[in-house]
Amino acid sequence: MNELEEALGIKLPKKTKISYATNSTKKIKKDTIFFGLEGSNCHGSAYAEEAINLGACIVVHDDINLNAKNKKIFYVNNLENKIINFLNSFYEIDINKNYFFTFTGTNGKTSVAYLCHQLLENKNFESIYVGTLGIKRKKSKFDNSFSSKTTPDIFELFEIISSLNLNGPINICIEISSHALDQNRLRGISYLNSASILNITGDHLDYHKSISSYIDAKFKIFKINSATKLIDAKFYNLKKNYVYIKDNDYKITSVSNKNNSSDIFFNINEISLLECKFNILINNPPNGQEHFKGKIFKFSCCLFPEFNVSNLVFAICSLGFDHFSENDINDLSFLKLPKGRVELIKNIPAKIIIDYAHNSNAFKVLLNSVEQYFDNLIVVFGCGGNRDKTKRPKMLSQAIKSSSKVIFTSDNSRNESFSDIFADSKVGNKLDNVIAIEDRKEAIIYGSKLLGKNDCMIILGKGHEETQEIAGKFLHYSDHEVVNEIYS
Secondary structure, rough: OHHHHHHHHOOOOOOOOOEEEOOOOOOOOEEEEEEEEEEEOOOOHHHHHHHHHEEEEEEOOOOOOOOOOOOOOEEOOHHHHHHHHHHHHHHHHHHOOOEEEEEOOOOHHHHHHHHHHHHHHHHHOOOEEEEEOOOEOOOOOOOOOOOOOOOHHHHHHHHHHOOOOOOOOOEEEEEEEEHHHOOOOOOOOOOEEEEEOOOOOOOHHHHHOOHHHHHHHHHHHHHHHEEEEEEEEEHHHHHHHHHHOOOOOOOOOEEEEEOOOOOOOEEEEEEEEOOOOEEEEEEOOOOOOOOHHOEEEEEEEEOOOOHHHHHHHHHHHHHHHOOOOOEEEEEEOOOOOOOOOEEEEOOOOOOOEOOOOOOOOHHHHHHHHHHHHEEEEEEEEEOOOOOOHHHHHHHHHHHOOOOEEEOOOOOOOEEOOHHHHHHHHHHHOOOEEEEEOOOHHHHHHHHOOOOOEEEEEEEEEOOOOEEEOOOOOEEOOOHHHHHHOOOO
C-alpha cells in the first residue's frame, strides 16, 4: 500500500491516479478524490454517483447506510480523523507545523486578521491573510480563486498553502466564521498560536436558528488547543457554560477598555480621523507571557474609530508582547484597514465612508463611533435577500437613530424583490427621514447631493465587494467606483 492508501486504510484500484482532493462536487475535475462527509443538510455520500460522473476517480465516505455498488466508491470508517493524514501525504505538507492566529466574532474578523498579518510582515515574518477578502501575501493582490467562503475548508486550506511553494512553515492569520466552527471546517488543525472571540451579537440566525446556538458555535474556537485564548471581557463569564473550557490547559484572557481590572486593559489617550495614541496595561498576561505582568506598552496608529483600536489590540495580544518595545511608543502608522472597512475615501471634496457593516449591532457601533466627527450623517444601505429577515427592521431602526437621513437601497437582493425587502424593514419604524431608491448607484448620487460642509455619507453593507447578486445573476457593481465617478 502507498502512503495515501495507508492514510485512508483502503486498497485503491490499480492505476488509480489522484491529482486533486475535495469535498465539493462543484470543484471536481479529472482524477479527483471526492470526500463524502456529513453536511448541514444531508450527507455528502448522496453525491457519490454524481461525483464519479463529474470525473472523480475515487469517492470515499463514512455513511454506514450507503450501499454503493460502484467499485470506485469506498466506505472508510472514522474518515473524519483520517482526512488530515491523507492531505498531509497528498500535498507533502505537515499543516500543523504552521502557525495559526485565528479570529471569530460577529464583527471585526476581517480587520483583526488583516492587522495581525501586517504586524507579522512588518516584523519580517512570513505571513498570509486568509478570510473574507481572499488570500493575501506580501504585496500580492487579494486572491479569491481558492474559496468563496469567509473560512476555507481544510481541503481548500491545503490547496492554498501548497500554492505558496514554501520552504518552511508560515504564519496564517485567518478569520473563522460561526458556520466554519459549527461545521468543523478546519478539522485536523490540532494547535493554534492564538484564538480570539472579538464580540458576539445576533447574526446568521437563519442558519443557527437561535442566539444560544450561535454563541455555542463561536465558543467552539476554544475547543482547539491554543497557547493564547482572548475574549472581549463582556463575554468572559460565558465560558462557565462550556465544560471543555474548564478542562483546558490554558486560561482565557479577557480584554477590555472599560474595566481596568480585566486581564488586559487598554486606554485610548487621543483619537482623531488621522491619528490615535493608546496604552495597553497587562494585569494578567496570557500563558507563557507572565514576565509582562504589570507592564504598560504605548502605541500610536492611524486607525479610527475606537472599535478599530480594539481590533488592533486583539491583533497585538495575539502575537504577544515580545515583539514590541516597553520603553518607547510603538509606531504602528504603517497599518491600514482592509478596503471597505471604515474607509474614508481620499482625494474627493466630500466626506464619504464605505464600510462592510451588515447587521444592526455593526451599524450601532460604527455610527455611534463616527457621528462625533461630523455635523450630520447620511446613511445609505440595503438588506440582503434570502437571508435572516428579522435583521431588517433592526438595521433600519439603528440607521434612523444615528443619522439625519436614511436612503434605503438594494444590496444583494438575490431572489427577493426590493419592495418585499423594504416592506420587512419598515415594520415598527418611523419613516419621516427615510427614502427608498432601489438603484444603488442612484441612491449614492442622491445622497451626495445632500452633503453639507461637515456632513458625512456612510455607505454600508458591501464594503470591498465588486458584484451585486440579483435574480440569480452576479452583476458588476462597486460602491468605490460609483463614488469616484461622482467626484471625477
